[in-house]
Amino acid sequence: MKAVVIREHGGIDTLRLQEVPTPRPGPGEVLVRVRAVALNNLDVWARSGPPGGRPVYPWGRMELPRITGVDVAGVVEEAGPGVAGVAVGDRIVVNPIRACGECAYCLAGEQTMCPGYAILGEHTPGGMAEFTVVPARNVLRIPDAVPFEVAAAAPVCFTTAWRMLVTVGGLRPGNDVLVVGASGGVGAAALVIGRHAGARVIALVGSADKCRKAEALGAIPVDRTEHPEFSKRVWALTGAGVHIAADPVGRPTWPESIRSLRPGGCLVICGASGGERPDIDIREIYQHHRRILGAPMGNVRDFRTVMELVFRGALRPVIHAVLPLSEIREAHRIFEAREHFGKIVLVP
Numbered sequence: 585m586k587a588v589v590i591r592e593h594g595g596i597d598t599l600r601l602q603e604v605p606t607p608r609p610g611p612g613e614v615l616v617r618v619r620a621v622a623l624n625n626l627d628v629w630a631r632s633g634p635p636g637g638r639p640v641y642p643w644g645r646m647e648l649p650r651i652t653g654v655d656v657a658g659v660v661e662e663a664g665p666g667v668a669g670v671a672v673g674d675r676i677v678v679n680p681i682r683a684c685g686e687c688a689y690c691l692a693g694e695q696t697m698c699p700g701y702a703i704l705g706e707h708t709p710g711g712m713a714e715f716t717v718v719p720a721r722n723v724l725r726i727p728d729a730v731p732f733e734v735a736a737a738a739p740v741c742f743t744t745a746w747r748m749l750v751t752v753g754g755l756r757p758g759n760d761v762l763v764v765g766a767s768g769g770v771g772a773a774a775l776v777i778g779r780h781a782g783a784r785v786i787a788l789v790g791s792a793d794k795c796r797k798a799e800a801l802g803a804i805p806v807d808r809t810e811h812p813e814f815s816k817r818v819w820a821l822t823g824a825g826v827h828i829a830a831d832p833v834g835r836p837t838w839p840e841s842i843r844s845l846r847p848g849g850c851l852v853i854c855g856a857s858g859g860e861r862p863d864i865d866i867r868e869i870y871q872h873h874r875r876i877l878g879a880p881m882g883n884v885r886d887f888r889t890v891m892e893l894v895f896r897g898a899l900r901p902v903i904h905a906v907l908p909l910s911e912i913r914e915a916h917r918i919f920e921a922r923e924h925f926g927k928i929v930l931v932p
């Protein structure tokens with residue numbers, strides 16, 4: 585099969601489709617013919633090296649060579665021994681979380697708290713390929729009317745954003761929500777979920793063009809290049825600060841995200857793409873009863889909830905571009921140049 589195999593860190597010119605052996609499904613696994621796979625930070629960092637050269641917490645360095653690709657939709661091509669409930673030919677989307685299934689966290693339904701928690705495409709070969717092998721219990725059938733590109737655009741970002749805003753953040757209709765990095769995958773998903781849940785969403789983005797796109801999705805845009813102290817703009821818009829700020833960026837935006845919160849409000853975090861050591865005055869947190877809550881990815885319940893809403897058309901993933909997998913370099917270029925608003929999806 586053809587696959588994008590990352591063998592070393594480097595520029596986009598190191599990316600190429602290569603011929604590698606097609607994997608075979610073991611017991612309890614299925615071979616999936618990949619029909620769509622979405623690009624994430626993880627794919628880009630696997631190639632470029634993690635931001636700042638810092639090992640990825642808590643796992644350390646990714647082992648190379650690696651076929652990345654976390655967000656996969658496709659067709660079941662072959663079932664391994666002992667697979668039930670999934671049939672060859674089924675159209676499916678993959679839950680990228682792997683967990684032991686036996687520890688106290690797994691039994692409580694909190695798979696991402698499992699000590700054995702792992703992610704497809706990071707710890708096991710992923711979907712930037714014509715085929716990939718996944719546990720049969722990780723696949724979810726998708727309705728005929730849902731395109732593969734739409735299904736593949738959702739798993740990581742919508743599950744994470746749902747976890748942040750709803751499961752952990754306790755979002756209520758009428759809440760004010762600030763989404764930092766709203767043009768990124770998680771940010772755009774948070775914007776869409778926030779609007780769906782009846783929140784007023786303020787979207788922090790980095791250009792006039794992205795402001796227009798955020799506005800078209802029902803958010804109130806704030807251009808951070810015009811408002812570097814964006815909390816002042818947030819307070820001017822809301823009069824009282826926001827109930828929830830979702831910030832996947834970290835160091836560059838944390839202080840202003842915290843200042844954007846009303847007393848008792850919470851900052852929900854899932855990443856630190858801009859750096860992990862913010863310079864903050866902790867008195868700004870406790871003196872205003874503010875909270876900071878971690879939400880790295882979501883559990884199986886979060887995944888199934890958002891996918892069901894995507895299948896119904898209630899949540900619509902924002903797709904920036906659909907490219908053939910052979911244009912993997914262009915996909916990485918768009919992503920690194922931050923030209924995108926929403927997901928870049930590749931089709932093998």
Ligand SMILES: [Zn+2]
Nearest residue numbers: 684687690698
């Ligand atoms: Zn476990």
